[in-house]
Amino acid sequence: MTHAAQTVASPAPAPLLEMRGIHKSFPGVQALRGVDLTARSGEVLALLGENGAGKSTLMKVLGGAHRADAGEIRIEGLPRALNSPMDSRNARIAVIYQEFNLVPALSAAENVFLGREISRAGFVDQAEERRATSELFQRLGIALDPAMPCRELSTAQQQLVEIAKALAFDARILVMDEPTAALTAHETERLFQIIADLKKAGMGIIYISHRLDEIFRIADSVTIMRDGGHVADRPIGAITKQQMIELIVGRELQSEFPPRDARVGDPRLEAIGLRRGKSVRDVSFAVHRGEILALTGLVGSGRTETVRLLFGADPRDGGEIRLDGRALDIRSPRDAIAAGIGLLTEDRKLQGLVLGRSSLENFSLPNLVGFSKRGFLRLSREREEFGRYAKTLQVKVSGPDQRVGHLSGGNQQKVVLAKWLARQCDVLIFDEPTRGVDVGAKYEIYLLMNQLAAEGKAILMVSSELPEVLGMADRVLVMRGGRIAGEIRDARRATQEQVMKLAFD
Amino acid sequence: MKSTWSRFLSDYGMVLALLALCSFFSVVTYSEQSLSGEAAASQMSASLLQPAGASPRVLIVTRDQPEDLLFARRLEKELSGGKAVVVASVQGEPKDARAALEKIAGLGGRLDVIACTSASGSWQVFSGIGSSFPALGSPRVVTPRRYKWPIFLKTENLLNIANQIAVIAIVAIGMTFVIITGGIDLSVGSLIALSAVIACWVIRDATSGVAATSLGMIGACVAAIVACAAVGGFSGTMITRFGIPPFIVTLAMMLVGSGSAYLLAKGQSIYQVPDSFVWLGRGADLFGLPNAVVLMLLLYAAAHTLMSRTRLGRYLYAVGGNREAARLSGVPVERVLLFAYVVSAALAGLGGVIMASQLKSGSATYGNMYELYVIAAVVVGGASLSGGEGKILGTLIGAFTIAVIQNGMNLTNVESYTQKVVLGVVILAAVLLDRVRHR
Numbered sequence: 001m002t003h004a005a006q007t008v009a010s011p012a013p014a015p016l017l018e019m020r021g022i023h024k025s026f027p028g029v030q031a032l033r034g035v036d037l038t039a040r041s042g043e044v045l046a047l048l049g050e051n052g053a054g055k056s057t058l059m060k061v062l063g064g065a066h067r068a069d070a071g072e073i074r075i076e077g078l079p080r081a082l083n084s085p086m087d088s089r090n091a092r093i094a095v096i097y098q099e100f101n102l103v104p105a106l107s108a109a110e111n112v113f114l115g116r117e118i119s120r121a122g123f124v125d126q127a128e129e130r131r132a133t134s135e136l137f138q139r140l141g142i143a144l145d146p147a148m149p150c151r152e153l154s155t156a157q158q159q160l161v162e163i164a165k166a167l168a169f170d171a172r173i174l175v176m177d178e179p180t181a182a183l184t185a186h187e188t189e190r191l192f193q194i195i196a197d198l199k200k201a202g203m204g205i206i207y208i209s210h211r212l213d214e215i216f217r218i219a220d221s222v223t224i225m226r227d228g229g230h231v232a233d234r235p236i237g238a239i240t241k242q243q244m245i246e247l248i249v250g251r252e253l254q255s256e257f258p259p260r261d262a263r264v265g266d267p268r269l270e271a272i273g274l275r276r277g278k279s280v281r282d283v284s285f286a287v288h289r290g291e292i293l294a295l296t297g298l299v300g301s302g303r304t305e306t307v308r309l310l311f312g313a314d315p316r317d318g319g320e321i322r323l324d325g326r327a328l329d330i331r332s333p334r335d336a337i338a339a340g341i342g343l344l345t346e347d348r349k350l351q352g353l354v355l356g357r358s359s360l361e362n363f364s365l366p367n368l369v370g371f372s373k374r375g376f377l378r379l380s381r382e383r384e385e386f387g388r389y390a391k392t393l394q395v396k397v398s399g400p401d402q403r404v405g406h407l408s409g410g411n412q413q414k415v416v417l418a419k420w421l422a423r424q425c426d427v428l429i430f431d432e433p434t435r436g437v438d439v440g441a442k443y444e445i446y447l448l449m450n451q452l453a454a455e456g457k458a459i460l461m462v463s464s465e466l467p468e469v470l471g472m473a474d475r476v477l478v479m480r481g482g483r484i485a486g487e488i489r490d491a492r493r494a495t496q497e498q499v500m501k502l503a504f505d
Numbered sequence: 506m507k508s509t510w511s512r513f514l515s516d517y518g519m520v521l522a523l524l525a526l527c528s529f530f531s532v533v534t535y536s537e538q539s540l541s542g543e544a545a546a547s548q549m550s551a552s553l554l555q556p557a558g559a560s561p562r563v564l565i566v567t568r569d570q571p572e573d574l575l576f577a578r579r580l581e582k583e584l585s586g587g588k589a590v591v592v593a594s595v596q597g598e599p600k601d602a603r604a605a606l607e608k609i610a611g612l613g614g615r616l617d618v619i620a621c622t623s624a625s626g627s628w629q630v631f632s633g634i635g636s637s638f639p640a641l642g643s644p645r646v647v648t649p650r651r652y653k654w655p656i657f658l659k660t661e662n663l664l665n666i667a668n669q670i671a672v673i674a675i676v677a678i679g680m681t682f683v684i685i686t687g688g689i690d691l692s693v694g695s696l697i698a699l700s701a702v703i704a705c706w707v708i709r710d711a712t713s714g715v716a717a718t719s720l721g722m723i724g725a726c727v728a729a730i731v732a733c734a735a736v737g738g739f740s741g742t743m744i745t746r747f748g749i750p751p752f753i754v755t756l757a758m759m760l761v762g763s764g765s766a767y768l769l770a771k772g773q774s775i776y777q778v779p780d781s782f783v784w785l786g787r788g789a790d791l792f793g794l795p796n797a798v799v800l801m802l803l804l805y806a807a808a809h810t811l812m813s814r815t816r817l818g819r820y821l822y823a824v825g826g827n828r829e830a831a832r833l834s835g836v837p838v839e840r841v842l843l844f845a846y847v848v849s850a851a852l853a854g855l856g857g858v859i860m861a862s863q864l865k866s867g868s869a870t871y872g873n874m875y876e877l878y879v880i881a882a883v884v885v886g887g888a889s890l891s892g893g894e895g896k897i898l899g900t901l902i903g904a905f906t907i908a909v910i911q912n913g914m915n916l917t918n919v920e921s922y923t924q925k926v927v928l929g930v931v932i933l934a935a936v937l938l939d940r941v942r943h944r
Contacts, residue, residue, distance in 0.1 A: 313833060337835040351833055354826035356893040365823055365834040368816045377814050419834070 014077030016041045016204040017062075017093075017173050022071035024057055026406075031057040034071070035230045037223055039173060039204040044195060046215045046236075047208045048248055049225035050410065050438030055208050056098075058225070059175050062206075063095035064088035075173075094166030095175040098436070100158050104151035109133035111150055112165045136164040140194055155299070156187040163194065174198065175206045180214060181435060184298045184464070185500065192218055210438060211465070212241050226250050249440040257471035258447045261454075264474060265289030266324075268458035269341070269427045271310060274319035279305040281482040283319075287427065287458040292449060294473030294491065295462045297503050302482040303462045304346055307429045310460075311343040312336040323427065337366055342425035344416050346432040346462070348409075352416045355405030359397050360386050362404045363419045370422075389418040394444065410441035417448065428452060431462040446472055466496040478502035519887060519902045522935065523909065530913035531655040538654060539623040542572045545649035546579035553589060553618060553647065560588035561617035564605065564644070566625045569596040573622050580620060592616060599628045606630070606638055616644035623648050656916055664795060670908035671797040672697070672863075673875065674901060676856040677882040678808045679849030681900045684883050685812075686845045687825040687892025688751035692740065693853035693879055695762030696733045697872025700857025702766045703729040705775035705867030714777040722782055730854035736762060737850025741843035751846075759876070766869035776866035786863030797859050804852075809897045821845065826893030881928075882907055885935040906935065 017039040024032040032054045039045045049055050060066040062073070064085040073080055075091050082088050088095070102111045109130045117124045118132070133146035142160050150158060159179060166174050180188045195205060195218055209215060215222065215236070222239065224231040224247045232247050239247075245256075267286035274283045279302045287293045295303045309316045312330040321328045323339055330336050333343070345351035353362050363386050364371055371382040386400050395414045397407060404415055413433070420428060430449070434442045449472065453459050463469050469476055469491070476488040478499055486502040488494045513520075540548055553561055563584055567573035574596060581591050592614055595605045602625070609616060619631060626648035635643045656662060676693050683690045704725045708714065712721030736758055743754045788796045812818035820841045823831040832838045856875075861867045886903030888895025910931055914924045 311833070333833050334835045334837060343833060345830075345833060350827075351829050354823050354830050354893065356826045357822055361819060361822065364819065365831065365836065368819055372816050375815050375817070377816065377819070379814070 014074065015039065016076060018072075018074040018077075019058070019062070020072045020074070022058060022061055022073075023069045024054075024061060024066060025069060031228050032061070032068070033228045035225060035228070036233075037206075037230075038233070039206055040220075041172070041204050042199055042202050043220040044199060044205045044207050044218050046219035046222045047206055047225065048212075048215070048222055048244065049231075050248055050408075050440055053225040053248075053438070054228040055225055056177060057228075059095055059097075059177060059206070059208065062088065062093055062173075062175060063097075064093075065095075089169060092170060092172040093175070094169070094171035094173070096159065096162045096166070096177065096179065098177045098181065100162055102150045102158055102161060105149060107147050107149055108144060108153065108161045108164075109146035111161055112136065112146075112168050114165075116169065132168070133164060136167050139167065140164060141197075142190075155182040156184070156191075159183070159191070160194075163198075171203070173204045173206070175208075177208045178210070178436060179207070180209060180211060182299065184300075186298075188214075210436070210442075212244055212439075213467075215244075216241070224248055245439050248438070256443070256467070258443065258450055260292075260450050260472070260474075262290060262292070262474045263454070264291045265456070268324055269310070269460070270320075270322040271306070272320040272322070274306060274309050274321075275317040276305060276309055276314060277317065279482050280309060280316075283479075283482075283484055285477055285484065287460050289456050289458055290453050291475065292453050292459045292461060292473050294469040294476045295460060295479060296464065296466070296469045296476060296499060297479035297485070299464065301479040301503065303479050304431055305482075306479070307343065307431055307460065307462055310336070311341060311429060313343070337423065337425075340424075340426035341429065342366075342420035342423055342427070343429045344413075344420060344431060344433060346435065348412055348416050353404050353412060355403070357404065358401045359390075359395070359404045359407065359415050360400035362415055363389065363400075363422065366419055367422045385422060386418075389422055393418055393421075393448070409436040410438050413437050413445070414441070417445065421448075421452075425457070427458045427460070429460045429462070432464065433461060434463075434465070434468060466499055469499065470494055470496065480504075517887070517896065517899055517902060518939065519885065519899065519906060519935065522938065523902055523906050526906065526909050526913065527657070530657040530909065530916065533913070534656040534658075534916050535653065536656060537651055538656070538659075539651045540649040541622065542575045543579045545622065546576045546583060548650055549620060549647060550580055550583035550587065550589075552650075553584065553620070554587040560590065562590045562592050562615060563618045563620055564592050564609065564616055565594040565620045566602045566605070566628075567596050567622050568598075568624055573624075576622055599630045602628060603630050606634070606641065610638045610640040613640060616641045619644050619646045621646060621648050623651070657913060660793075662912070662916070664789075664793070664798070666905070666908045666912045667798040667801075668795045668863075669912065670904050671795070671801045672856040672859050673878050673882055673907070674801050674904035675804055675859070676849075676853050676875065677879045677886075677900045677904050678804055678897065679845070679852035680879045680883050681808075681886070681888055681895055681897055682821055682845040683751070683849045684880075684888045684890060685821050685825045685892060685895045686842055687828070688744065688842070688845065689755065689880070689890070690737075690740070690846065690849045690853075691752065691755040691876050692736065692758035692762055693849060693856075694872040694875035694877075695759045695766065696736060696850055696853035697857040697860060697875055698766040698869045699736075699762045699769075700729040700733050700854040701861035701867040701871045702770045702775065702857075702869055703732055703867075704858050704861050705778055706769055708779075708782070709775055709777040715779050717779050717782075719781070722779070726785075726858045729858055730851055733854030733857070734847050734851035737847040737853075738843065740850065741846035744846065745839040745842050763869065770867065770869050772869070774866050774868040774870075778861075778865060778867075780865075783862055783865050786859050786861075786865075797863070800859075805897060805901050812897050817841070817844065822893055824892075878907065881932045885932055887939055903935075906931075 015038050019037040022032050022035045035058055047055050057066060061068045064082045064087050067083055073082055080091050082091065112133045113129050118128045119125060130146040137144050140160060140163060144157060150161060179191060183191065198205060207219060219236050221235045223233050266289055268289050270286040272284050274280055283306050297303050308314045310321060312332045312335050321330055328339050349355060364382055371378055383400055390397060393414045396411050404412060433445055437445065449459055461473060473491040476491045476499065478485050480503055488498060565577050565580055567577045577594050577596060581594050584591050592609055593605055595601050626646055631646045680690055680693060707725035707728050708717050708722055740754045740758050743749050744751050785796050790796060791799050820836045823836055824838050824841050828838060857872065860871050882904040883900050885906055886899035910928060911924060914927065
C-alpha cells in the first residue's frame with residue numbers, strides 16, 4: 001500500500017518546538033548566545049538556570065515580545081517567524097510571564113477573550129464570553145466567577161485566568177515562568193494537577209522554576225542554561241539534584257544551606273500585641289541578638305502585614321514595638337530606619353527599587369545622610385562605598401551608573417541588600433529574601449545572613465519556602481489568620497510536616 | 506567607561522538639534538549689513554584719520570535714535586581726538602540735514618566728509634551734493650563699512666532670544682522638579698498673571714505708585730512671589746495629604762489663580778509703577794547681559810547643583826521613579842512633593858514679576874498658555890512625564906530650542922499662525938527623536 005509505504009519512509013515526527021542557535025543582545029549585554037531548545041508534545045520541559053542566565057529572554061523571544069537577532073524557530077518542523085506577540089499566538093504559543101498580562105479592571109471573561117472578543121452584530125457578546133470562560137474553568141476544575149474583575153482575584157486565581165486564556169485560543173505550547181513563586185503549597189498542588197491534565201491533552205509545557213524539588217515532580221526533561229548559553233539537555237531520570245545545581249552554577253556546591261553556629265543573646269526587637277484590622281490580630285514575639293527568626297505561614301496569614309507594621313509601612317491599630325528594651329514610636333518607615341530597622345521587601349520591583357535609576361542611586365537612597373555634608377553629597381565617598389559593597393556582595397554590574405532595572409533578579413536583590421547593609425541596621429527584616437533568586441546567589445545570601453547574625457544583629461525572615469525556613473532559622477513562628485499559631489524552638493530538627501500542621505491547623 | 510563627551514551627548518542629545526537649528530537660521534538669515542553704534546564710529550574714525558595726520562572737515566548726520574546717537578557722540582569724540590574738525594553733528598530727518606548743509610554753505614565753510622550711518626547715508630539730500638551746494642567743495646558721503654553676517658547671530662538678536670525666553674525658562678525649572686516627581690503643574694501660567702497683578706497692585710495701592718521706592722518695589726515683588734508659593738503649598742498639600750491627582754489640583758488652581766488675577770486688577774492693566782520698575786526686565790548691568798538672563802543663569806546653576814549634588818535632588822528622582830520604594834527607603838515623600846510644588850509656584854511668581862517689569866505693568870492676561878510652553882520646554886529637554894527622569898540643563902536646552910525656533914521664524918517672516926503649527930510639530934519631533942535614541 002502506498003499509504004503504509006509513505007508512513008514508513010517518513011522520519012520520526014518533528015518535535016513540537018525547536019529553537020536553534022538563538023542570539024539576542026541588548027545595549028551592552030549579550031543576553032543569548034546561540035541557545036537550543038526542544039519541547040515535545042505531551043511533555044513538561046523544565047528550563048533551568050541562574051537569574052540572568054537568559055531563560056526569561058529566551059521565553060520572550062518565543063512569546064514574540066523580543067525579536068531574536070539570529071537563529072531559527074521551527075514548530076512541528078516548519079520554520080516560523082515570531083516577530084510579534086500576535087505571530088506567537090497564531091503559532092499557538094502561550095507565555096504566562098511572572099508579571100501577569102491581565103487588565104485589573106476587566107472581568108476574568110473579558111481578560112480571557114481580550115483582543116479576540118466574541119462579537120455579535122458588532123457588539124461584544126458578554127453572555128457568550130462568560131459561558132465559554134466558565135466552560136474553560138470547568139475544564140480546569142476550578143470554581144471561579146467569570147464576571148469577577150481580575151483585580152479582586154488572588155494571585156493563584158489570576159494565574160488560572162492566564163491558563164484559561166491560553167486554552168481559549170487552543171495553545172499547543174504553554175510557557176510558565178516561575179508559576180509557583182507566589183502560590184501556597186495547596187495552590188501549587190492544584191496547579192500541578194492542571195499541568196498533568198494539560199500534558200495528557202498533548203500540550204507541550206515549558207516550565208521555569210528555581211524550586212528544584214518541583215522539577216523532579218512534574219518535569220519529563222530539563223534544559224539548563226548559563227550566562228546566555230545552552231549547557232545541557234537531560235531526561236529527568238538521568239540527573240540528580242546535586243548534578244542539576246552544579247550544572248546551573250557551573251561549579252561544585254557542597255550544601256544548599258551554609259553551616260550555622262548560632263549565638264543567641266538578649267531580645268533586640270520586641271513586638272507586643274500588634275494589631276491591624278483583620279490581617280494582624282494581637283501578635284507578640286521577640287527577635288534576639290544573633291538570632292535568625294523565621295516567620296512563616298500561608299500567603300495571607302499576616303506575615304508580611306506584621307513586618308510592615310514593625311517597619312511603620314502601614315499604620316497599626318495598636319501594640320508596642322521595643323528595641324533593646326526601649327519603646328519606639330514608629331509612625332513611618334523613616335522612624336523605623338532612624339531606629340535601626342531595615343526591611344527588604346518581598347516585591348523588590350514594586351517596593352524595593354527605583355528601577356529607572358542607577359544602582360548607585362538605589363544603593364544610596366537610605367544612606368544619603370551619611371554620604372552628605374550639609375545637604376551636599378560627597379560623590380566620591382558615595383562611589384567608594386558602593387564599590388566596596390558591590391565587591392563584597394559580588395554584584396554583577398557594569399558600573400555604578402548602570403540602571404538597576406537592567407540587572408538580573410539576583411543582582412537586584414543584592415543591590416537591595418547592599419543598601420541596607422550600608423545603613424548598618426541593628427535589626428534586618430528579610431521578606432522572602434531569595435524569591436526569584438538563583439541557586440548560587442541564594443547560597444551567598446544565606447552566608448551573609450549568618451554573618452550578620454554573628455555580628456549581633458537580629459534577623460527576622462519571612463519565607464514561604466519551608467526548606468529555607470528550616471535550613472536557615474534558629475526558631476520558627478508560624479502564623480495563621482493574623483495570629484501566631486505556634487512556635488518551633490529548634491528549627492534544625494523540625495520537619496516540614498510540623499510547620500504545615502501549624503499553618504493549616 | 507564611556508567618554509565624558511559621549512555621556513554628555515546621551516544626556517543632552519538635544520544640544521545637537523539646537524545647534525542644527527541655529528546653523529539653519531544662521532544660513533537663512535545670512536545677509537549684508539553694516540556696523541552700527543559705537544563699533545561703527547570707531548571703524549569710521551580710524552579710516553577718516555588715514556593717512557596719519559589727515560585733518561578732514563566733517564559733518565556728522567544721523568537719525569534721532571538712541572543707537573545713532575551713540576554713534577554720533579563716539580565719532581565726534583574720536584575725530585576731535587585726532588586732527589579732524591567736526592563742523593557740526595546733526596540728528597534728525599533729511600530736512601534737518603539740508604538745513605545744516607545750507608547753514609555751513611551760507612557761512613562759507615568747506616566740507617571734506619559727511620559721516621552717516623547706513624540709514625542716513627541713503628538720503629536723497631546727499632545725492633548730487635556737489636552741484637546743489639558748490640560752496641562746500643565736493644564732500645564724500647561716508648557710511649559705515651558693510652559686511653556679511655547672519656542676522657540671527659548678531660549679538661543683539663542672541664540677547665533678544667535669551668531675554669524672550671527668560672520667563673519660560675525660569676518657570677520651567679520648577680516644572681522640571683514637578684515632572685521629575687511624576688506630577689504636573691498646570692497652574693503656572695495663571696500664577697504668572699496673578700503675580701504680575703499682585704506686584705503692580707501692591708506698588709500702586711500700598712506704596713506710593715509711580716513714586717515708589719526701590720524697597721517698596723522689592724517688597725511688592727516678594728509679596729507676589731510669596732502669594733504664589735502659598736498657592737503651590739496649597740496644591741502640594743492637596744496632592745500629598747488627600748491624594749488628589751496633580752493634574753486635577755493644578756487645573757483647579759489654574760482657574761482660581763486666573764480668576765483672582767482678573768478680580769484683583771478689576772479686568773484692567775495696572776501701570777502706575779515707577780520707571781525704575783523695568784530694571785529687572787529690561788536692564789542690562791553685567792557685561793551687557795539682560796538682568797533677567799543673568800537671574801535665569803544663576804537659577805539654573807543652583808537648580809543643577811540641587812539635582813546633581815544634594816540629597817533633595819536624589820529624593821526628587823526617587824519619589825518620581827518609585828514612590829513606594831522611596832517611602833520604604835526612608836525618603837520623606839510628602840515633604841519632597843510639597844517642595845516641588847512650592848518651588849514651581851514660587852518660580853511662576855518670579856516669572857510674573859519679571860514679565861511685569863518687562864512690560865512695566867501688570868495684567869491678568871499675562872502668561873496665557875504659558876503652562877503649555879513651559880511643559881513643552883521640559884519635555885523637549887528630555888524629562889519623562891511618567892517621572893523619575895529628566896535633567897535641569899536639558900530643560901534649559903529645551904527652552905532655548907523653542908525660543909530659537911520662534912525667533913528664527915520671526916526673522917524669516919513666517920506668519921504667526923504657521924509658527925504655531927511648526928512649533929507643535931517640532932515639539933513632537935523632539936520627543937520622538939528622544940524615544941528613538943533611547944530604544
